Every structure is written in C-alpha cells, then in structure tokens.
Amino acid sequence: xxxxxxxxxxxxxxxxxxxxxxxxxxxxxxxxxxxxxxxxxxxxxxxxxxxxxxxxxxxxxxxxxxxxxxxxxxxxxxxxxxxxxxxxxxxxxxxxxxxxxxxxxxxxxxx
Amino acid sequence: xxxxxxxxxxxxxxxxxxxxxxxxxxxxxxxxxxxxxxxxxxxxxxxxxxxxxxxxxxxxxxxxxxxxxxxxxxxxxxxxxxxxxxxxxxxxxxxxxxxxxxxxxxxxxxxxx
Numbered sequence: 001x002x003x004x005x006x007x008x009x010x011x012x013x014x015x016x017x018x019x020x021x022x023x024x025x026x027x028x029x030x031x032x033x034x035x036x037x038x039x040x041x042x043x044x045x046x047x048x049x050x051x052x053x054x055x056x057x058x059x060x061x062x063x064x065x066x067x068x069x070x071x072x073x074x075x076x077x078x079x080x081x082x083x084x085x086x087x088x089x090x091x092x093x094x095x096x097x098x099x100x101x102x103x104x105x106x107x108x109x110x111x
Numbered sequence: 112x113x114x115x116x117x118x119x120x121x122x123x124x125x126x127x128x129x130x131x132x133x134x135x136x137x138x139x140x141x142x143x144x145x146x147x148x149x150x151x152x153x154x155x156x157x158x159x160x161x162x163x164x165x166x167x168x169x170x171x172x173x174x175x176x177x178x179x180x181x182x183x184x185x186x187x188x189x190x191x192x193x194x195x196x197x198x199x200x201x202x203x204x205x206x207x208x209x210x211x212x213x214x215x216x217x218x219x220x221x222x223x224x
Contacts, residue, residue: 031210042216097143102154
C-alpha cells in the first residue's frame with residue numbers, strides 16, 4: 001500500500017531554532033510537496049520538488065527552505081522558527097493529473 | 112491563475128439528510144478534479160475524482176459530476192451518516208499548473224446523530 005511517512009506527529013520548538021521536518025515516500029514518485037494547514041485557510045503550498053535536487057517555490061515560501069537529496073525523501077527546513085510558523089505541516093507525493101498521497105501531518109508549535 | 116472556491120465552511124446536516132457541498136473552479140485549461148477527505152488526526156486522502164468533462168466520480172455513496180459549462184464539481188450524497196463527518200477539500204490540477212494541485216479552503220461536515 002502507498003505510504004508517505006512524516007518523522008514526527010507533534011513537535012515543540014523555540015523561536016529562533018532551526019527546525020527540520022522529514023518526509024519519506026515509498027511509491028517512487030518524482031513529485032513531492034510540503035503544505036501547511038491552518039483553520040479557514042485550507043492547504044497552502046510552501047515548496048515542491050519534481051526531481052532530486054530540484055525545488056520550486058509554492059505560494060508561501062518565506063521563512064522556509066527544502067532539501068531533496070534522494071528521490072524518496074523531502075525535508076522542510078525552518079531556518080529561524082517564529083511563532084507565526086505554528087501550524088500543521090503536511091507532506092505529499094504524486095500529483096500532476098493524478099491524486100496526491102499525504103502523510104498524517106506534523107503539528108508544530110513554536111514557543 | 113487557477114482557483115477553487117468552496118462556499119460553505121461548515122455544514123451541519125442530520126443523519127439521513129441529503130447533502131450538497133459546493134465547489135466551483137476557475138482555470139483556462141482542462142483540469143482533473145478531485146475531492147479529498149480528511150478525518151481527525153489524519154492527512155487528506157483521495158475521496159473521488161473525475162478526469163474530464165461529464166465524468167462522474169463515485170465513492171461510498173458520494174458523487175460529483177464534472178460540469179465544464181458551469182465550472183462546478185459539487186459533492187452530493189442522498190443520505191449522510193455520522194461516519195461521514197470529516198473535512199472535505201475540492202481540488203484541481205491541470206497541465207498549465209504543472210505539478211501543482213490547487214485546493215479549496217475545505218468544508219467541515221458534521222453529521223448530527
């Protein structure tokens with residue numbers, strides 16, 4: 001069965017810390033995505049990648065970066081965490097004209 | 112650019128009621144259309160899809176018709192159950208959008224017993 005695994009379900013960090021969120025997929029998909037989900041705002045795309053070492057900015061990339069060194073792994077990095085980055089973060093793979101497959105999310109709190 | 116609009120943030124039917132959740136889209140291309148469902152504590156998952164105009168997606172008693180003339184993809188069910196309670200996202204993807212999927216803001220369905 002298709003699986004997208006996010007490394008943590010819950011994470012608490014302090015402002016100014018560098019934060020890494022990890023995502024692994026086992027479907028050999030070329031495309032991977034990072035979203036944040038906030039009440040009333042739906043899913044907003046932060047970054048996506050269509051190949052190893054390739055990345056594209058989404059709608060809200062400010063304050064974030066990404067890394068894709070291997071096809072199955074896509075990391076989201078908060079360079080210097082701030083309280084307005086407290087959110088649910090969702091990783092997905094697939095897409096194009098086919099459905100995306102999501103992980104179960106990481107609920108990140110920045111204190 | 113492409114967009115998806117879901118007009119209801121929340122709907123509160125009783126068990127056995129019929130349901131329509133509205134979804135309208137804007138694009139200059141020929142998109143694929145999707146409904147995703149998100150249960151508490153989980154990520155969204157594909158609920159149903161329609162790949163071209165006049166296709167009908169179906170799953171677990173839900174249906175959605177891809178209507179190009181009205182640019183709509185409304186989610187419908189004749190009789191909702193308490194277990195249908197979840198957040199539903201309408202989404203589109205098309206060639207012009209490249210690899211991206213555009214999601215609506217989501218509609219929370221809470222079915223009263």
